[in-house]
Amino acid sequence: MLFFSRWKTLFIVGFVVLGLLFAAPNAMKPETRASLPGWMQNTINLGLDLQGGAHMLLEVDLSSVLQQALVNERTGILTELRDQGLRADTVRIANGMVVGKMRRAEDQAAALDVVRTMSVPVDPTQIGSPKSTNVSVVGNDGFSVEITDAQIEAIRKRTIDQSIEVLRDRIDPSGTTEMTLVREGEDRILLQVPGAKNIDEIKSAINKTANLSFHLVHQDSNNERALRQAMSTFDPETGEARLASIGTRYYPEQQGGGLIVEESTRITGECLENSSPGVDPDQGNPIVNFKFNFRCSRLFGEMTAKNIGRPFAVVLDGEIITAPNIRSAITGGRGYIEGNFTPDSASELSRLLNAGALPAKLLIVEERTVSAELGEASIRAGQVASVIGLIGVAIFMWLSYGLRFGTIANMALATNIALIAAALTILGATLTLPGIAGIILTIGMAVDANVLIFERIREETHNGRPPVNAIETGYRRSLAPILDANITTMIAAITLYFVGSGPVRGFAVTLAIGIVMSVFTAVVFARLLTATWLRGTRPKTLPI
Structure with missing residues (x-):
């Protein structure tokens, strides 16, 4: 147990040194971190309660979805x-x-x-x-x-699930924000965006459904009598007008006097493979380029080939943004949307279309902005609690097991905390107040293994065993109860992670990481320190 080959020693020391390197940037100022290599600039992601941000409760307007289903x-x-x-x-x-x-x-x-x-x-x-x-x-x-x-109920579940996925792609397309998006109750979604700086931009992403569809303009749109009939029977809630021809929808105040379009279409936003902002090569106006998938490319080609000379309307969120005439068959599934775009609005529309259309309108029923000052106060409180706990545990170990063994336990504890910080940094986990609580709990639990080992060493010493034999026996016979205690705690942490959500998961993550690192530092790293001290001093009696 006390013999370490050279490669084992190098592996343990290298693991600890690497952990310290990944943990160190968390204690540095931003300008200092900027001068470090790229792989050392990462830090722990702070949750909403620590760095501030946006908290919103969204209600899904299922009435519009059910109406569309009808x-x-x-x-x-x-x-x-x-x-x-x-x-x-x-x-x-x-x-x-x-x-x-x-x-x-x-x-x-x-x-x-x-x-x-x-x-x-x-x-x-x-x-x-x-x-x-x-x-x-x-x-x-x-x-x-x-x-x-x-x-x-199936529509409700599908709508909420789709809304969550679309919001995730719109607000955090890179997947680095560590935001929270979960279902709340029957028809609500909880959205938390840590570190959000522009709340209006988030609201804009929420408020735009970005439902895109392509419809042929009905021939009665050129008939003044049909337009007057449509205008007189128009229902603004459904967009329907009772016309002689069925399956049409009327858009008032469009194209100078209203348009009647065919309601049925198979070319929708779901056909888009990708879109990007661009510039009209003829007029230089901002446009949105699009590319359809294979199925819709064929459908779009057939539709345009059969209706040359006939206008078709591009409808976005219930408004016709353009209704050009079909000049020729559009094959290949590529085209562009023109309208009264600015470069920014074209880029925004392209981003929304790539993220997908929200299946329903989302209403913000609760909104809170957590200030960064509150997060700084929470961090300071957590730091103070951690330092006090660390100092208290360190003093207890020195008083209970003497300067040498107490120092070994405290070095293992400090290394344990650094390795936890390194693991959180590498994994990209989000640290919240419950996570800090998990770290503080780990500080108290981390020395439990050392206490078991040192008490066993003390018992073997009182039984007359020489120092090397007493330390060897203490580490060997303490391993089983240490693993048993930590495995049962790990089971509880895993259960909390998969059953709980939000803050509970944050606590479970730090607790699980703390358990793994505490076993490593107490059973492996502390044993290496003990063996090194024993070989260097060769004491005749143990100061424990």
């Missing part, structure tokens, strides 16, 4: 009925459901069969999964389609 259901019903040669008098959305009326009563049964086949299992992988819609008979010539509760 619109999609209505569009699908119209398409299926048309494909089956069935003519509907009206298919509209009313009272949270799709209500249809056939032109001929004898078509009702066939229409019901078509609509029922469109009701699919909410979870196709699960046997006996509930259906997505309920279909009911209305009178002798109509039907109604209502979205089931199971489908609404």
Whole structure:
């Protein structure tokens, strides 16, 4: 136990020295760190409670998503009925459901069969999964389609999950901010961004849904009578207007007098493979270049090839930003969006499109800004507590086990803290107040192994064993109880990490790292120090 080969000694010393090098930048000033090599400039990421930042509670506007689900259901019903040669008098959305009326009563049964086949299992992988819609008979010539509760819950979960992923890509595209994005309750999202400097920029990313779609402009847009009819029956909440032609949407105050576009489209923001800001080669205006994926490239090429000379509208968040005429077939899936862009707005739109569209509007129901001054006070309080705890433990070890063995234990403890800081720096973990609490707890726990070892050495010395034999036996027989105690604590830390969230995870991370480092410093590093002291002094009795 006390013999260390040269390579073992070099490995232990090298590990400790490397840990000290990674931990050292955390104690340096920023201007000093800037002069160090790149791999030594990293420091521990501080959480929201330590460096300040933004705290927001967001509510997902599910009503718009459910409304869109009804619109999609209505569009699908119209398409299926048309494909089956069935003519509907009206298919509209009313009272949270799709209500249809056939032109001929004898078509009702066939229409019901078509609509029922469109009701699919909410979870196709699960046997006996509930259906997505309920279909009911209305009178002798109509039907109604209502979205089931199971489908609404699936839509809610999918919407929140997608919103979290999109927000993560928008606010932290590089993945280095260590922000918190978790679901809160049924329809809320908790967002915490440590070190946030520009709160307005975060709000802007939240408020823009960036729903992009390409629609053919309906031929009735050139008909003043149809435009007047659309204007008189326009519903601003749904964007619908009751026209002779079905499946259209009216945009008032667009292109000088309103546009009627075909509601159904398969070219949406999900088709985008990437986008980038650029400049119009002819006029020099800022534009947004885009590239579709393979599937949508083919669809876009077919659509433009069949509709040369016809205008199509680019709709972003419910507004038409441009409606140019199709001059020729656009193949290859590449193009650009022009509008009243500035270089900044073109870059912002490109970034939002690359991150993806938010599936629903997010409402900020709670907002707090944690000042950096509060974080500095927390850090100082944690530092004071750590220093007091460290000094108290060091004094106790000196008083209990003498100057030599007490110094060995305290050197191991100091090394343990440095290695914890190095591990947090290398892993990029976020340190919060609960994390500081975990470090302080580690300070008290770290010497437990030394206490077990030294008490065992003291017992062997009282039994008459010579110094080398007593130290050898003390380290060997203390190893099993040390591992048992730390493994059980490690199990608790792992459980806290996977079951808990936020602050609890921060505590679990520092506790787990502290356990690993305390075992290393007490069982390996302290034993190396003890063996080195023993070979150098060769004492006849142990001062313990």
